[in-house]
Structure formats: C-alpha cells, structure tokens
Amino acid sequence: MEDKDSIDIFFEEYTASLNFLVTDGSYEPPLIDRQSTWGSIIYKVSDLDIALELSLDARDFVVSTYIILFSEASKPEVGYVSLGKVVCLFLEEVLERLIAKFPSVQEDLKQWKVSVERHHKRVRRSLKALKMPDTEVVRELFRTDAQWVAHFLRQYREEIIRYARNYWGL
C-alpha cells in the first residue's frame, strides 16, 4: 500500500499525462495548490488569459476539468462566477460545442464518462461503507481520467482555446 494521499496521486497522474502541454511551449508550467480537502493544477496558456484547470474534490475523489478565465477564476474568492460573469467552463461543455464540427467528439465524450464512472463506482462503494478507498483504485481512476483529458487536448486544443476566446471576447 502506498503512503500517499489522494491529492498526491492526483498531482502525479495529471501532471504525468499533461506534461506535453508544457514541453511544446504552448502552456506555462503548472500552478499547483492544495488544501486538506482539495487540490488543483492550473496550466495557463502562454500569452493568453485562459487556462486549463483540474480540480480535485478530495472528499469525493471527483476531478473536474475546467477552462477558466485565468485572471478572474484564479482568485480565491471566485468560483464559477465573478461579478455576474461565468469565468469557469466545464471542459465537457466546451467539447459538446465542437460536436457539430467534429462528430467523433460525441462518442469520445460518452466513452470518457463510461470509463471514469466504472472506476468511480468502486470509490463510492468504499465511501458509502464509511471506508477510504484503496490507493490503487484511486490511482486507476485518476490515470484513466487524466488520459482522456490529455486525449481531448491533443486532438482539439486549438478549437477549445478558440471557443474560450470567443466566449470571453479575448
């Protein structure tokens, strides 16, 4: 059994899968932040006020992937909304907007959900029994999700950024 908590595993798995964003120079090195109940990794797009944020709710082992307006959404008192403006979009809702142009996204989104849910069910079963899930189960969950996020970014990175730029008028 590993002596690591879920936040450590989250950092390891997502940075390993998404390291290519930094090595090709289009994103800045990740900003990593943590508290007892959450961890987050932010990859800011170079020279643009847009970033990819992976946020772990460590109490539920749920990772949400967002496209954020960096200057607003990275403030600690800001969540989804700042001054009435949405500053945090779910990656999947951005991908859903791309289906018209790339029909294969629909099937990929479905597969993403199915494969993550399969692992997450095992985690929830432990939590419902008031037990912490095994670290290997957690690692598998995060690895699967991180690989899907990496897949979408490899395939549709430019379209995702274009959508976000239009959305925030950048």
Add this chain to the structure above:
Amino acid sequence: MNALGRLLAVGSEWGSYVAPIGGAAGRGLAREVAEEASETIGKQLARQASRELKPVVIGENMKKRVEPYARRIGAETIDDWLAGRKWTLELNAVWVQEMKRQRRRVIDIGPDFARRAKGVAPSTAYGLERRLLKGYLNYERRFLRWRKLRRGNPEIDRHEPWHYILDEF
C-alpha cells in the same frame, strides 16, 4: 477580555451588590446569589462567545463553491479546522460535532448542481454533514432547489436569474 475573564468579573460584581446584607448568613446568601448569577450570566456569555465565533460553510465542491463563498462572507470551512491535516470521513464527522458543540452558525450552500448535471454523484461527505446536522438549531440553508438538478446559491452558482423568483431562502 476573554469569555472566562468576563465571567469572573461579572460574578464578583454581583457579589459586591449583595454583600451589604451583612453577617455570616448575609455573606452565605451573597455567595449563593453570586454563584447563581454567575451561572446564568455564564451561559449567556457562552452563547454570546459562540456567536462571536465565525460561522462555517458546508456544501458540495470545496474549491469552486464552499471556499470562495466562505471567504466572501468572512466565514470558515473544514479546511480551517483541519489546518493542513489529512482529511478523513472520521475527522469530517468530528468537525461537525465540534461545530455543534461550539454552537457555530452552519451555513449550507447546498449541492453543486452544475457538477451533478454532468453526471457526478452526490457527495458522500456532504451527505454525512447533512445527516449530522439534522435538527441543529444554528443550521442555515442558503440554497434553492428546483427539480432534481437545478438551482443552488445565487451568489456562487451559475444560473439564469429568473429561476430564483420561484422560491425564497
């Protein structure tokens, strides 16, 4: 002056008011009255002290909802209490009991409906908190629910404004 300090000061003040009754019986009576008064006032001060403690916020999604909302209203979260300790379900339950013991105001901003709409299951930890807080007098609900996956807290959640006309806090 802290709560204990105030309690001692008020107790001795009551003692001096009743002292002029005179004699040993008077002094005994004075002590009794002072003790009774101290006890009553002590309870009031304890209640007042608990009101002076910051309220705590609960809800789903610590990073995007609970913490930003707590910061905005000057409240605390379980992270403040954990102070860097590793979170566990057991500690979560202990935290709720401790907040109840301190008679803290608990502000519930509810489920993360945006996340649930994406297929994420309800939070076990938040569900546990809700169960432990059932019937707690200082519990304050600050979210709306309209159908299964709709609404939230208008200050923190994504929403269409007209939906909030349907209900009130």
